[in-house]
Amino acid sequence: MTSLNIASAQAAANVMEDGLLGDPVPLWKQTLKRLLRKRSGQVGMFLIGFMVLVAIFAPLIAPYDPNQVLIGIEDVKRRDPPCVHMLGCDVSRPQHIMGIDGNSRDVFSRLVYGAQISLMIGVVTVTIALIVGVFLGAIAGYFGGWTDNLIMRCMDVILGFPALLLAIAIVAVLGPGIVNALLAISVVSVPGYARVTRASVLSVKSQDFVAASRVLGGSKWRILFTRVLPNALTPIVVLATMGVAGGILEAAGLSFLGLGAQPPTPEWGTMLGTEKDQMFSSPHLVFFPGIAIVITVLGFNLLGDGLRDALDPRLNS
Amino acid sequence: MKRLVFLGAALAVSTMSTGAALSFEGSSLVAPDCNYGGKISAIRATDEHTVTFTMCAADPAFEAKAAFVSFGIQPSEHLATVGTTKDILTNPIGTGPFKLDAWNRGDSIILKRNDGYWGNKSPYETLVFRWSTSGAGQLNELRSGTVDQISTLSPDDFDAVKNDPDLQFLPQSGPNTLYLGMTNTFEPFNNVKVRQAIAMGIDRQRIVDNYFPDGSEVASHFTPCTIPNGCAGEAWYGFDPVAAKALLAEAGFPEGFKTKIYYRDVFRTYLPEPSTMAVEIQSQLKAIGIDAEVSPMESGEFIGQASAGNLDGFYLLGWGADYPHITNFLDYHFGKDTKQFGASIPEIHEALTKGSSIANVDEAKPVYEQANNAIREFVPMVPISHAAAGSAARSYVKNANYRPFGAKQFSTVDPGKDTMIVMQNAEPISLYCGDESDGESTLVCTQITETLLDYAQDSGEVVGGLATGCEANADATEWTCHLREGVKFTDGSAFDANDVVASYAAGIDVSNPSHVGNTGAFDYFSSLWGLMNAPAQ
Numbered sequence: 001m002t003s004l005n006i007a008s009a010q011a012a013a014n015v016m017e018d019g020l021l022g023d024p025v026p027l028w029k030q031t032l033k034r035l036l037r038k039r040s041g042q043v044g045m046f047l048i049g050f051m052v053l054v055a056i057f058a059p060l061i062a063p064y065d066p067n068q069v070l071i072g073i074e075d076v077k078r079r080d081p082p083c084v085h086m087l088g089c090d091v092s093r094p095q096h097i098m099g100i101d102g103n104s105r106d107v108f109s110r111l112v113y114g115a116q117i118s119l120m121i122g123v124v125t126v127t128i129a130l131i132v133g134v135f136l137g138a139i140a141g142y143f144g145g146w147t148d149n150l151i152m153r154c155m156d157v158i159l160g161f162p163a164l165l166l167a168i169a170i171v172a173v174l175g176p177g178i179v180n181a182l183l184a185i186s187v188v189s190v191p192g193y194a195r196v197t198r199a200s201v202l203s204v205k206s207q208d209f210v211a212a213s214r215v216l217g218g219s220k221w222r223i224l225f226t227r228v229l230p231n232a233l234t235p236i237v238v239l240a241t242m243g244v245a246g247g248i249l250e251a252a253g254l255s256f257l258g259l260g261a262q263p264p265t266p267e268w269g270t271m272l273g274t275e276k277d278q279m280f281s282s283p284h285l286v287f288f289p290g291i292a293i294v295i296t297v298l299g300f301n302l303l304g305d306g307l308r309d310a311l312d313p314r315l316n317s
Numbered sequence: 318m319k320r321l322v323f324l325g326a327a328l329a330v331s332t333m334s335t336g337a338a339l340s341f342e343g344s345s346l347v348a349p350d351c352n353y354g355g356k357i358s359a360i361r362a363t364d365e366h367t368v369t370f371t372m373c374a375a376d377p378a379f380e381a382k383a384a385f386v387s388f389g390i391q392p393s394e395h396l397a398t399v400g401t402t403k404d405i406l407t408n409p410i411g412t413g414p415f416k417l418d419a420w421n422r423g424d425s426i427i428l429k430r431n432d433g434y435w436g437n438k439s440p441y442e443t444l445v446f447r448w449s450t451s452g453a454g455q456l457n458e459l460r461s462g463t464v465d466q467i468s469t470l471s472p473d474d475f476d477a478v479k480n481d482p483d484l485q486f487l488p489q490s491g492p493n494t495l496y497l498g499m500t501n502t503f504e505p506f507n508n509v510k511v512r513q514a515i516a517m518g519i520d521r522q523r524i525v526d527n528y529f530p531d532g533s534e535v536a537s538h539f540t541p542c543t544i545p546n547g548c549a550g551e552a553w554y555g556f557d558p559v560a561a562k563a564l565l566a567e568a569g570f571p572e573g574f575k576t577k578i579y580y581r582d583v584f585r586t587y588l589p590e591p592s593t594m595a596v597e598i599q600s601q602l603k604a605i606g607i608d609a610e611v612s613p614m615e616s617g618e619f620i621g622q623a624s625a626g627n628l629d630g631f632y633l634l635g636w637g638a639d640y641p642h643i644t645n646f647l648d649y650h651f652g653k654d655t656k657q658f659g660a661s662i663p664e665i666h667e668a669l670t671k672g673s674s675i676a677n678v679d680e681a682k683p684v685y686e687q688a689n690n691a692i693r694e695f696v697p698m699v700p701i702s703h704a705a706a707g708s709a710a711r712s713y714v715k716n717a718n719y720r721p722f723g724a725k726q727f728s729t730v731d732p733g734k735d736t737m738i739v740m741q742n743a744e745p746i747s748l749y750c751g752d753e754s755d756g757e758s759t760l761v762c763t764q765i766t767e768t769l770l771d772y773a774q775d776s777g778e779v780v781g782g783l784a785t786g787c788e789a790n791a792d793a794t795e796w797t798c799h800l801r802e803g804v805k806f807t808d809g810s811a812f813d814a815n816d817v818v819a820s821y822a823a824g825i826d827v828s829n830p831s832h833v834g835n836t837g838a839f840d841y842f843s844s845l846w847g848l849m850n851a852p853a854q
Contacts, residue, residue: 069600071527078527102593103600104527176613258582263596263611274592280453281473 034310041306047299055115062109063095066266070104078104079282099284102275103264107285110266111292117267118248118296121182125247126240128186133193134229134236140194141201141232142224152198155191163188164253171259178251178267181260185250189243196239200232207231238308245300252293268293341365344393344815346822348373348849355847360821362814366800368769368784375674375793377681378642380770380779383787383798385640386724386759387750387841389766390783392806393819400823400831406747411766412783414439414728416807417748426745428764430728435804439728443736446761448744455740459484459709465732466710466717468741468760472530472589478709488532489706489719492541492777493587494646495635497598497699501659503629510568512696515631517554518561518605519598525702528594532705538689540646541703543721543777545678547643550689553700561605573606577630580612581619586706587635595633602631626656635704640845641722641777644673647688651697658697665691676793722772724756724763729774751824752834754841765807769798769817783812827851 035041054061070076075093080100083089098107140151158166170184171177204210205228213227252269254260256276261267263274268289275285343362351358351373359371370379382388391400395410407420414436415428428444447464449455455467456474460481470478470486478486497519499506506512521535540547565573578598580591588594595611602609609631614622622628639645650657653666668688675681710717715731730737743757750762771782787798804812823831824842828850832839842848 067600069597071523102590103596258592258613262613263592264599277471278473281477 031307031310035303035306038306038309040302041310044299044302044304044306047295048303051115051119051296051299054112055119058112058116062106062112064106064109066105066110066113067264068105068109070100070106076100076104078102079278079285081282082107082284098288099282101271101285102278105264107271107288110271111268111288114266114268114271114289114292115296117178117261117265118251118293121178121185121251122244122248122296122300125182125185125189125251126243128182129189129243129247130193130236130240132186133190134197136190137194137197138201138224138229138232141198142205142220142228148198151194155194158188159191159195161188164250167250167254168257168259171254176259176262178255178261178265181251181254184254185247188250189246192239192243193236196235197232200235201228204228204232234311238304238311241300241307242304245297245304248293248300249297341813344818346818346826353847353849353851355825355849357821357825357846357849360818362818363797365813366802368798368800368814368817370787370796370798372794372796375676376796377673377676377789377793378640378644379676379789379793379796380787381640381642381645381777382845384723384768384770384772384779384782385841385845386763386766386768387754388768388821388824389750389762390768390812390816390820391766392808392810392812393816394810395806395808396819396823396831401833403833403835405749405831405833406835409748409762409765410806410808412804412806412812413763413765413767414726415444415764417765418443420748423744426748426761428761431807433805433807434728435801437728440731441735441737444727444764445736445738446745447738447740448742448757449740450742455742456709458740459711462711464738464740465714466708466730466737466739468708468739468756469706470708472707474709475530475707478707483712484709485712485714485717487708487710487717487719489708489721492543492547492641492721493635493637493704494536494539494541495587495594495633495701495704496536496539497701498623498628498632498634498658499696499698500626500628500657501662501697502626503659505568505570505574506659508568509695510564511570513554514561514564514568514605515602515607516693516696516699517557517564518607519601519699519701520556520558521553521699521701522556523601524594524597528590528597529702529704530589530707532707534703534705536700536702539650539692539698539700540643540689541638544638544641544643544646545777546672546682546685547646547777548689549682550686551693553693558605565606570606573608575608576610577612578602578609578633579614579619579623579628579630580633581616582613583616585635585637587637587702587704588633589704591633598631598633624655624657626659638722641772641779643685644669647685647692648673651688651692662691662695662697664695665697674793676789720772720774722777724760727764747835749834751820751842752836752839769800783817825849 078100079102082097082099083093083095084097085091085095096106096108098111101107136151140148166188167184170187171180174180210223210227213223251260255267255269256273258273261270263270271289272286279286341364343364345359345361347359356373356376357370358373361369363369389411391410399405399408409417414431414434416431418427418429420426426446430439430442452469452471458464459467475486478484499512501507525533525535537552538548542548578595580595582591592613599609599611623632623634636646648669651665652669653661655661665688668684668691672681672684672688675684713733716729719725727737727739741757741760745758745761746753746755747758748762748765750759753759767783769782769784770779770787773780783804784798784800787796789796800814806812822829824839825846825848826832827848839848
């Protein structure tokens with residue numbers, strides 16, 4: 001039954017192509033297989049996997065507590081450059097592979113713990129936006145008429161504002177803080193999901209198997225959520241993957257402006273923001289958080305690209 | 318010599334003849350009464366070289382204020398003619414070591430040496446002011462040698478300048494104070510033991526050593542020592558976390574408490590890195606068991622809430638001196654009507670009221686000892702540091718150092734060549750500093766116009782300027798200033814008492830035809846003396 005549900009025209013074609021007509025392989029397995037065949041998918045998976053591991057094992061990886069001020073504990077000065085023993089730094093000096101920040105804390109430890117926060121921000125914002133956006137988009141696409149008009153015009157209003165500016169405005173009203181930043185980013189990303197879901201639902205709902213369900217007497221809601229939506233999710237999965245990257249970037253942007261995570265939270269954007277004036281005197285303080293953001297965002301974008309290719313039947317013929 | 322200064326219809330314009338200067342007719346500025354809210358009741362030119370200021374109430378800070386650059390003296394005729402139009406903004410006439418030669422809008426201001434200057438003449442002929450908003454830009458110009466001195470330097474560039482043999486670092490021991498405020502109407506700050514515990518629990522030496530540029534000091538008192546009587550009385554508590562914890566336990570908080578640290582993310586000399594400092598204080602408080610959340614606020618909102626006494630946690634704020642008098646620090650913060658630290662503390666403000674009527678520094682000392690000791694005992698806030706600022710010059714510039722008060726006088730500098738080029742942050746708004754308050758305008762004004770008194774080169778002392786000195790009567794309600802003789806303005810006219818009256822009248826008296834200025838706000842006249850004859854609201 002489950003496999004039949006998924007067996008849209010596209011999936012069926014894929015199954016046939018794989019020569020496994022009698023024994024269908026689940027879509028996610030095929031997708032994964034195709035994803036790992038592509039370079040962008042491999043790199044994306046690797047980068048994200050790396051970041052996830054760093055986040056999970058942060059307490060084991062980080063040599064210091066991220067908020068521990070090292071004044072009086074070690075012989076370090078504020079904003080000391082990186083000291084790596086392997087690269088010739090004097091062994092008598094304490095090793096800080098990414099240097100010391102403006103409050104005499106170990107930058108590497110903060111970066112490692114920052115991975116937890118950034119990944120959490122990316123996933124949570126996308127989850128909230130996804131739930132709300134997909135629900136609204138599905139209703140708009142399936143029911144059409146005035147419901148569609150009302151929902152999509154509201155989405156258009158939100159889309160009318162530049163996303164980051166709108167997020168700044170929302171945070172300015174709610175007050176700075178990581179939770180409010182999460183909400184703000186979620187709100188501004190909802191229209192994207194709603195639009196894509198609506199388009200996808202519109203194309204799926206006119207297909208024969210939906211008509212069949214309708215003829216069999218399925219209720220509208222039942223058809224929408226058990227027949228139409230599961231078959232309309234493909235583009236949304238791609239969008240959500242890229243959305244994680246966008247969420248991390250926007251949260252870093254808000255934190256950079258002082259509107260997101262508050263000190264001493266080791267958030268990458270906050271780290272960049274507090275030390276931006278030291279760009280020339282202590283470049284390590286902006287270089288490493290910047291690189292961390294780049295790697296994570298790149299990972300999610302590459303994975304998104306790979307997923308799009310893997311889920312697109314035209315590219316797999 | 319007859320000079321009549323028109324002082325407006327509402328004012329008495331009187332002429333007096335004195336025996337000493339037969340032909341001299343002194344003018345005066347007299348307020349109808351003292352109900353207008355200002356400090357000055359009358360300014361009279363009693364003879365050619367004497368001016369008497371009659372105050373509405375005792376004002377021991379008179380001398381310090383009279384040395385402020387906004388109260389520069391210009392010729393009475395010049396004020397009566399040019400001063401009634403906006404032309405005064407670009408045409409200042411003073412007695413200073415330099416005179417204005419040209420103002421190339423958007424590019425530079427060129428000053429030439431005043432060869433008839435009464436004091437030490439400038440060793441070079443031309444002084445040029447240029448400007449650049451970027452600190453890095455200023456330093457680049459200085460490095461390439463296109464300017465000889467710059468006005469501001471970011472603390473991050475201090476070391477780079479010190480290590481450059483072509484440059485010299487110029488410390489600016491600006492009198493300022495950073496403090497950790499508490500509002501004593503909120504729990505748990507209403508308990509004096511809690512406040513004392515915090516006074517002992519903050520390692521201020523560590524803050525100054527790690528977060529402030531060289532030359533900054535741990536605050537031994539709220540007022541910096543460069544201010545007379547500033548550090549009378551006992552010095553602040555030493556750092557003692559064990560005693561702090563014990564006191565907290567005694568006050569009923571053995572486990573500490575939760576609170577917030579409010580601040581605004583704005584660069585100030587007294588607080589170069591607000592967010593970094595807030596995090597440092599946060600980590601120090603944690604060590605004595607206090608769990609404080611860092612909470613940045615919008616600048617205007619923060620100042621408003623702090624001065625209204627509405628902040629329920631710690632807050633990081635500071636103060637930079639307007640003029641070198643202890644009242645500028647203590648009365649503003651701990652006076653009877655100040656709500657900033659919650660309920661005002663009688664032990665402090667009673668001493669302050671007493672001190673504010675004593676003009677003589679030595680006589681006032683015991684009173685300020687009492688006030689400072691009361692501040693130490695009741696801890697309305699914890700004074701942290703007096704920060705040093707810095708700037709830079711090419712190493713061949715001699716005497717490039719700044720003085721603690723007042724803008725730099727460049728006639729004392731010797732670049733060893735004919736032209737000295739100075740770069741500051743912005744173009745001056747105008748060169749009539751009676752109605753300007755920005756540092757860029759006042760720096761240029763300081764070279765051209767002079768005030769009755771002046772600030773010393775190396776301390777907060779007030780020394781003679783256009784007046785050799787001013788003396789008060791017994792209760793400091795009347796100040797008599799003796800003017801320097803034989804001084805000439807750069808337009809050739811002689812300087813006398815009527816010029817002083819006219820210059821003050823133009824600023825203070827709203828009905829004076831010369832009270833035009835730039836915006837007409839006359840901020841410093843208004844805040845330090847009070848404007849008279851203002852139209853009824």
